[in-house]
Amino acid sequence: MTETPQSPRRSPEPRAARDWVKLLSEYRDPDTTRSWFELAVTIGPFVLLWALAWWSLGVSYWLTLALSSLNAAFLLRLFAIQHDCGHGAFFRNRTLSDWLGRVLGVLTLTPYDVWRRSHSIHHSSAGNLGRRGMGDIHTLTVAEYRDLTPYNRLMYRLYRHPLVLFGLGPGYLFFLQNRLPLGLMETARYWISAMCTNAAILALLGLIFWFGGLMPILLIFLPSTLLAATAGVWLFYVQHQFETTHWEAEEDWQLHDAALHGSSHYVMPAVLQWLSANIGIHHVHHLHSRIPFYRLPRVLRDHADLATGNRMTIRESFQNARLHLWDEDSRRLLSFREARTLIG
Secondary structure, three states, X not given: OOOOOOOOEOOOOOOOHHHHHHHHHHHOOOOHHHHHHHHHHHHHHHHHHHHHHHHHOOOOHHHHHHHHHHHHHHHHHHHHHHHHHHOOOOOOOHHHHHHHXXXXXXXXXXXXXXXXXXXXXXXXXXXXXXXXXXXXXXXXXXXXXXXXXXXHHHHHHHHHOHHHHHHHHHHHHHHHHHHOOOOOOOOHHHHHHHHHHHHHHHHHHHHXXXXXXOHHXXXXXXXXXXXXXXXXXXXXXXXXXXXXXXXXXXXXOOHHHHHHHOOOEEEOOHHHHHHOOOOOEHHHHHHOOOOOHHHHHHHHHHOHHHHHOOEEEHHHHHHHHHOOEEEOOOOEEEOHHHHHHHHO
């Protein structure tokens, strides 16, 4: 098949996907000093920019918005650190990782234990057509879409529209959906995680309001959170939603094949790669999620096969937002227009 702009460039793999796991295990142990350093150079600027934005309220609201927008990048990086905590990849001590993740979850509006469970399900089922629905972007096959009623087709088209996925979606996800342990409602520990996080968020917002009134919430908290949420949703989307991604029926699905071939290598400028904590090297992350984010670039330097596989540039990635339906026959993610002749 001729390569199209929205498809990551896939190189032939000399190793089977399963064989990579043992090879990559040598990169998995966290360096405690490095982890503390990465936390410091992220939380430090985050706090400083919050303080500067608060100070700027007395100077210019536009300056406040600019500073809070910049701070969204550091909030995104804090979420990436929380993500590594959830995988046990940030500190050797799992208890320390978990409690850091819970604290960061207050800043990212994400109940840590709920998210860790749903994200674990995502890793154990990504690319499995029989296990969709938890921690993923809802994706239908062409055949499934064909069988929908007109109303349900409309609902799916609305859900997949960029204005919903990347406009309304991030705010709904982080401000509303994360307030309840949806999908895990029957387990007490996830209710505790959600409610304790909610209480801590309310307490923090109460302190901000007590000392600064409404404007710090409206001009610092809300813009930085929404921008970070939008960037996070976009990154999650392009990690698995591309033309030549990997989906299989449950009886044919293999974990490591799905990890390697169904996850992209999102190539970004160095500053964006740093701010996103190398999450664009997602195919390696899915192959071995215990590798700390700061070791992922070394994996690519050491293994050229992984460095050249599933590459996707930012320019190419923008076209992925028009892909909506998985065609099991051609094994491609299609746009509604491309699938029209198949749907009838």
